[in-house]
Amino acid sequence: xxxxxxxxxxxxxxxxxxxxxxxxxxxxxxxxxxxxxxxxxxxxxxxxxxxxxxxxxxxxxxxxxxxxxxxxxxxxxxxxxxxxxxxxxxxxxxxxxxxxxxxxxxxxxxxxxxxxxxxxxxxxxxxxxxxxxxxxxxxxxxxxxxxxxxxxxxxxxxxxxxxxxxxxxxxxxxxxxxxxxxxxxxxxxxxxxxxxxxxxxxxxxxxxxxxxxxxxxxxxxxxxxxxxxxxxxxxxxxxxxxxxxxxxxxxxxxxxxxxxxxxxxxxxxxxxxxxxxxxxxxxxxxxxxxxxxxxxxxxxxxxxxxxxxxxxxxxxxxxxxxxxxxxxxxxxxxxxxxxxxxxxxxxxxxxxxxxxxxxxxxxxxxxxxxxxxxxxxxxxxxxxxxxxxxxxxxxxxxxxxxxxxxxxxxxxxxxxxxxxxxxxxxxxxxxxxxxxxxxxxxxxxxxxxxxxxxxxxxxxxxxxxxxxxxxxxxxxxxxxxxxxxxxxxxxxxxx
Amino acid sequence: xxxxxxxxxxxxxxxxxxxxxxxxxxxxxxxxxxxxxxxxxxxxxxxxxxxxxxxxxxxxxxxxxxxxxxxxxxxxxxxxxxxxxxxxxxxxxxxxxxxxxxxxxxxxxxxxxxxxxxxxxxxxxxxxxxxxxxxxxxxxxxxxxxxxxxxxxxxxxxxxxxxxxxxxxxxxxxxxxxxxxxxxxxxxxxxxxxxxxxxxxxxxxxxxxxxxxxxxxxxxxxxxxxxxxxxxxxxxxxxxxxxxxxxxxxxxxxxxxxxxxxxxxxxxxxxxxxxxxxxxxxxxxxxxxxxxxxxxxxxxxxxxxxxxxxxxxxxxxxxxxxxxxxxxxxxxxxxxxxxxxxxxxxxxx
Numbered sequence: 087x088x089x090x091x092x093x094x095x096x097x098x099x100x101x102x103x104x105x106x107x108x109x110x111x112x113x114x115x116x117x118x119x120x121x122x123x124x125x126x127x128x129x130x131x132x133x134x135x136x137x138x139x140x141x142x143x144x145x146x147x148x149x150x151x152x153x154x155x156x157x158x159x160x161x162x163x164x165x166x167x168x169x170x171x172x173x174x175x176x177x178x179x180x181x182x183x184x185x186x187x188x189x190x191x192x193x194x195x196x197x198x199x200x201x202x203x204x205x206x207x208x209x210x211x212x213x214x215x216x217x218x219x220x221x222x223x224x225x226x227x228x229x230x231x232x233x234x235x236x237x238x239x240x241x242x243x244x245x246x247x248x249x250x251x252x253x254x255x256x257x258x259x260x261x262x263x264x265x266x267x268x269x270x271x272x273x274x275x276x277x278x279x280x281x282x283x284x285x286x287x288x289x290x291x292x293x294x295x296x297x298x299x300x301x302x303x304x305x306x307x308x309x310x311x312x313x314x315x316x317x318x319x320x321x322x323x324x325x326x327x328x329x330x331x332x333x334x335x336x337x338x339x340x341x342x343x344x345x346x347x348x349x350x351x352x353x354x355x356x357x358x359x360x361x362x363x364x365x366x367x368x369x370x371x372x373x374x375x376x377x378x379x380x381x382x383x384x385x386x387x388x389x390x391x392x393x394x395x396x397x398x399x400x401x402x403x404x405x406x407x408x409x410x411x412x413x414x415x416x417x418x419x420x421x422x423x424x425x426x427x428x429x430x431x432x433x434x435x436x437x438x439x440x441x442x443x444x445x446x447x448x449x450x451x452x453x454x455x456x457x458x459x460x461x462x463x464x465x466x467x468x469x470x471x472x473x474x475x476x477x478x479x480x481x482x483x484x485x486x487x488x489x490x491x492x493x494x495x496x497x498x499x500x501x502x503x504x505x506x507x508x509x510x511x512x513x514x515x516x517x518x519x520x521x522x523x524x525x526x527x528x529x530x531x532x533x534x535x536x537x538x539x540x541x542x543x544x545x546x547x548x549x550x551x552x553x554x555x556x557x558x559x560x561x562x563x564x565x566x567x568x569x570x571x572x573x574x575x576x577x578x579x580x581x
Numbered sequence: 582x583x584x585x586x587x588x589x590x591x592x593x594x595x596x597x598x599x600x601x602x603x604x605x606x607x608x609x610x611x612x613x614x615x616x617x618x619x620x621x622x623x624x625x626x627x628x629x630x631x632x633x634x635x636x637x638x639x640x641x642x643x644x645x646x647x648x649x650x651x652x653x654x655x656x657x658x659x660x661x662x663x664x665x666x667x668x669x670x671x672x673x674x675x676x677x678x679x680x681x682x683x684x685x686x687x688x689x690x691x692x693x694x695x696x697x698x699x700x701x702x703x704x705x706x707x708x709x710x711x712x713x714x715x716x717x718x719x720x721x722x723x724x725x726x727x728x729x730x731x732x733x734x735x736x737x738x739x740x741x742x743x744x745x746x747x748x749x750x751x752x753x754x755x756x757x758x759x760x761x762x763x764x765x766x767x768x769x770x771x772x773x774x775x776x777x778x779x780x781x782x783x784x785x786x787x788x789x790x791x792x793x794x795x796x797x798x799x800x801x802x803x804x805x806x807x808x809x810x811x812x813x814x815x816x817x818x819x820x821x822x823x824x825x826x827x828x829x830x831x832x833x834x835x836x837x838x839x840x841x842x843x844x845x846x847x848x849x850x851x852x853x854x855x856x857x858x859x860x861x862x863x864x865x866x867x868x869x870x871x872x873x874x875x876x877x878x879x880x881x882x883x884x885x886x887x888x889x890x891x892x893x894x895x896x897x898x899x900x901x902x903x904x905x906x907x908x909x910x911x912x913x914x915x916x917x918x919x920x921x922x923x924x925x926x927x928x929x930x
Contacts, residue, residue, distance in 0.1 A: 132641065132671070139655070229803035230788075270676075272789050275707055275763040275926060284682065284711055287675040355792045409816055410796050421644060425651075427893060431816030495672060496679065532792065539788045543756050543803055 089219070092435060096443020100451060104145050109448045112149035113455050116156020121467070123164035123301060123485045126173030126293075127157035127415045129492055135422050143426040144441050148448040150422045151402070154415065155207060155449065158358060158398045159456045162199040162391055167192060167470050168482055170301035172489065174292050175358030175394040177524055178366045180300060182379065182386035189382050192468045193326040198384060199391045200460045201328075202340050206392030207453040209344035210351070210399035215446050219435060222407035225352050230539035231551050233355060235560035237533035240360055242367075242564050244522045255522045258513065262526030265290060266534070273538045285498035294499055295527055297486040298506025299513070299520045305479050306511040312475070326464060332384055339369045339389040347393030351400020357413040358394040358401070359528055365393035371567065399449060406430050406442055628869035630692060633666040636860075637695040639680025641673045645726070645810075646696045649858050652890045653696075653723065653881065662880050676700055676765065678710040685712050687863040691870035694720060694862045699766050701861070702914045706921050707764040714914065718866040719906050721878035722859030724891060725899035727830040728770040729811045729842065731823045733799060741827040741848045744806070745778040752784035758795045758804040763787055764926040770829060770854040771808040772920055774845055777852035783924060799823065810856065811839065812895045829854035836895065857899060857913075859906065875902045 099105050112134075119130040130153045138146035161176040166183035179199065186195040228236070244259045268279045269289025280286040328336075343365040350361035369389040370379045379386040404410040409431035411417035423430050428441060435442045470478070490503045513520055544550035551557050636654050638647040647669070654667040672680035677700050687693040697714070705713040730741070738744040748755050752775075759767025768789070772782045788804055799807040800822060807814075807823070815838050817823045828834060828842045831853050845852055860878065862871065881887050882900045891898060901909055 226797045226800045229801050272791050284678050354794050429816050432820035542788050
């Protein structure tokens with residue numbers, strides 16, 4: 087019963103004084119960095135790597151893991167209060183969280199996000215502990231065709247993310263795709279749309295687009311509408327307390343999406359962003375009143391929040407049990423392991439059980455810590471909204487710039503941020519929705535790469551998408567979700 | 582108001598910087614400690630650093646370039662080989678191009694350098710960087726790493742020759758995956774060996790997965806061969822998931838698991854691929870400064886402390902400087918250029 091012994095060793099490591107101390111430092115640093123708009127887990131982990139030099143590996147990694155999920159936990163705050171998502175995983179949080187805060191229910195929104203995150207985090211740690219060794223085979227079951235199909239399924243979300251004109255939503259998505267192709271093409275090594283500018287070689291970073299389209303566009307709107315009296319309303323924090331009704335409404339989405347988020351998180355490459363989008367869409371489809379989504383729906387906020395935190399724990403499955411980093415963030419995490427001389431992989435569990443199980447066990451403590459840390463502080467966070475508007479606007483601009491600059495310390499990115507701020511503002515002015523743009527940008531790059539990888543493998547034969555059972559079933563699901571609403575509409579009209 | 586915000590943002594950036602650089606000074610401010618400048622006593626002394634030194638890793642934290650820079654800086658300072666503080670900073674982007682541009686902008690500085698390796702030749706040859714290796718001042722090479730080609734444990738091939746036998750018949754029957762883009766290291770290291778084994782390299786199917794899924798693709802059977810670094814294969818070999826058909830070093834490597842990997846040469850393919858790693862300074866670095874650093878790097882390379890680091894990360898000693906290094910780089914560069922041209926990936930299209 088090696089694994090039971092391993093689990094016990096893990097708990098001993100995690101619940102030692104040192105373990106508790108480092109996990110609390112980790113989640114504290116993580117939430118603080120995550121809360122700042124523009125700074126997310128990648129920055130948080132990168133900042134902490136040099137700190138861990140020479141530390142005992144198990145304490146160091148428990149701390150780093152805490153930094154990671156702490157940052158995802160904290161990331162929702164700036165999405166909700168300022169419409170400035172710090173990480174791609176909390177873009178969907180802003181869809182309903184920000185309108186809720188605007189309505190004067192900032193406290194409630196933050197409380198819902200904290201509870202949904204906590205449940206998502208805790209449920210997924212249970213799943214991680216029970217299934218990590220078994221799930222490693224699921225993590226490698228997805229080949230390029232299956233990834234293409236998964237991204238394709240995510241894309242069907244465009245239709246549900248758009249309010250108003252479908253045509254405008256599609257235009258917005260197409261532009262998002264086009265922007266995603268900028269940079270050196272992964273499959274041929276050719277620079278595309280770089281205009282000979284070496285700053286564009288790497289393509290545009292997600293943050294540049296998200297902060298431009300959401301945060302800067304929002305700020306511009308605020309500046310232009312500054313005389314509008316309705317603007318003063320959202321200064322209120324509102325009650326923190328959730329009514330029984332609220333909790334009932336949360337129950338369904340939070341439970342479902344904790345599981346779904348975890349599964350999607352296990353797939354390398356999919357991660358918290360795609361998990362949060364798919365969860366959002368799924369809840370919208372399931373909801374009795376989907377028209378509330380995007381206007382401050384509790385379900386629309388709870389779903390992505392539980393899902394992105396669950397996906398974060400899910401991402402540890404391929405990282406720990408296979409040594410495969412599933413995202414940019416886990417790649418930096420893998421770097422942190424290697425710096426400490428630990429090689430994650432199939433043997434980590436038996437070779438270094440105190441590390442493998444220690445990290446997982448420490449997540450229980452970490453999640454409880456995050457809840458205790460976040461709930462009582464909500465009134466203070468929400469005070470942000472009471473900062474005089476001119477100062478708040480300047481702060482948002484400043485933090486957006488710091489966040490973007492910290493990606494690669496390149497001033498060119500700042501110009502791009504401003505450019506997308508203007509684009510975002512114009513899109514608002516002419517009622518082009520921004521969510522389809524950002525969704526297409528996030529999914530587009532991966533979708534194209536996995537499509538072309540598949541075709542390289544199959545020598546150009548499109549049947550590869552039909553012969554792969556996972557890909558085929560995902561494509562069918564995607565088509566069904568696309569066709570059903572249309573059939574429904576036609577039926578409704580006939581009646 | 583504006584000033585206040587500016588101040589605020591500056592202080593924040595400074596806090597971040599302070600968190601980032603664990604070696605204290607990160608060499609950010611040039612006009613720092615002028616007062617302590619050496620050589621003011623009129624005596625003609627050899628050149629010595631006058632301020633903190635900056636090592637640039639042209640990639641993110643945790644990668645090969647970053648680890649080399651940090652470990653070198655650590656041993657330099659801990660062993661007292663160089664007294665001045667050495668700060669390591671990451672300048673990520675463009676497969677290294679962003680970091681190289683930054684160093685090129687420090688023209689004539691004696692206190693900046695970066696870690697280079699084969700991509701310093703390949704990325705410019707692919708037309709993806711403004712500078713080439715010739716724009717920089719080579720200081721010294723420190724270590725060597727090698728490529729490994731892995732297949733699934735249950736694959737039909739047991740040796741490189743069996744694999745190439747199939748590929749000579751139909752080069753496109755085998756799919757190779759790597760983490761770098763076509764024309765960069767993972768691709769070229771395989772192409773070079775295949776070329777030596779008389780495979781038609783223009784027909785080789787290479788899939789690039791930069792999202793970290795390359796190993797996944799090998800394990801789930803999407804592709805046949807994984808072209809990677811030696812260190813990346815050890816865990817999976819020990820777990821019995823994959824087997825390494827060959828490594829590109831001249832002689833067998835030392836260490837558990839590693840010693841079991843056959844070289845190309847012993848399998849009858851007369852070719853090697855070296856993932857060398859060394860330090861380069863900005864254009865027009867003073868000769869005296871280069872001499873100073875070479876002496877220090879030699880001392881570092883011979884030190885016991887750095888030997889331990891090499892063992893820990895599975896690196897091999899490969900010290901070169903001066904003309905020897907220069908010639909080595911030229912030779913490597915023309916070899917790479919020839920391969921890229923044959924593939925039709927070179928800049929001169």
